[in-house]
Amino acid sequence: MPHIDAQDLAARYAAVWNEPDPDLRRKAVEALWAPGGVHVLQPPQEMRAEAGRLGFTATALVARGHHELETRVARSHEEFVATGEFTFRAAPDSASALEDVVTFRWQSVRAETGEVSGGGLEFVTVDADGRINRDYQFPGL
Numbered sequence: 001m002p003h004i005d006a007q008d009l010a011a012r013y014a015a016v017w018n019e020p021d022p023d024l025r026r027k028a029v030e031a032l033w034a035p036g037g038v039h040v041l042q043p044p045q046e047m048r049a050e051a052g053r054l055g056f057t058a059t060a061l062v063a064r065g066h067h068e069l070e071t072r073v074a075r076s077h078e079e080f081v082a083t084g085e086f087t088f089r090a091a092p093d094s095a096s097a098l099e100d101v102v103t104f105r106w107q108s109v110r111a112e113t114g115e116v117s118g119g120g121l122e123f124v125t126v127d128a129d130g131r132i133n134r135d136y137q138f139p140g141l
Helices: 006-018 022-032 045-053 065-081
Strands: 033-041 061-064 086-090 096-098 101-110 116-126 132-139
Touching (some): 006 065, 006 086, 006 116, 022 065, 033 065, 065 086
Parallel strands (some): 033 132
């Protein structure tokens, strides 16, 4: 296992969601995630409740591979960052690594005031090159 600078990984992770240039964002996704990398998002409570009402016992939103990951990141950027309303950042001193596992907290910040408006917990595993294999996102935690 490579030595992982957990806070640096967290900072690069947050930065990719803020990147306005599509080509640079795509390159950042490719540098951050392994080619077969997976991002698993715990959906909002309303979505989980509706899925439960329809008989689904488990819900998760999944993006696999660089193309789907780049689409996921681009969509989030368009909705939250490109509007000028929010930016994302790694929470200070929140990252920790143990072998191939890295956990950290991230924050959404109001661009105008710098006020933290939300955030979540990220749990990732990395490959031998230090790129993300699996990425589990828990917004609101």
